[in-house]
Amino acid sequence: MAGVIALVGGNEFRPGCEQMDRAVLAAVGVERPHVVILPTAAAHQSPSKAASNGVRHFSGLGAQASSLMVLGKEDAGDEALLAPLDTASVIYLTGGDPSHLLESLRGSLVLHRLRGALKRGAVLAGSSAGAMVLGSWMRFGRWTPALGILDGVAVLPHHERSEPDVVAKELEDTTPPETTVIGIDSESCCLGSADGWQVIGPGAVTVYSQGRWRRYGSGEAVPLPSPA
16 A cells, blocks of 8 residues: 555544645645545535535645545445546545445445555545544444554544543453554544654644553654555
């Protein structure tokens, strides 16, 4: 896997996200990256709004942005619909319902295309639900196997709302084996490449392991397995 993964804590496409999203675009290494927004997780909420917010936000940052209205399992297997994924510089999974997103993408042609995009050097970004499904496991009421694009990691989004001591105690005896849990604050991301992981944005990333926790701020390296 040669690409870059951006795990965003939530509240995507809002004022305050510019720093991390400029870093996402810069990671592509081309002058005007093509960003494709997938509002799958928002299918039962306002997918058109989620998609248009993403297109507007990244267009304002100088990217060529478009939406791909994959709203369920059937769309996720439509080869003609998915053609833009083959040339996208950045593929962005919005927030919303993590269960619906997981069910829509698991075993799908979209998942195959996401893995292929990473192999050719694209950036795969996920916010909130979009970040949760990329790991090996996700906790949504209970621990559930996720897509496994990022091995050995589970993501807790909107983590600014949480008390780390409480979370660490909850996780100590329940976390799946060989899994590092990371809590990511909204409007911030953990950006990973072959060079390692770094926090970008005004918030923090909190890493949980064996009943302990440590918080990493903007610009700090985070000790996670390389996605490449």
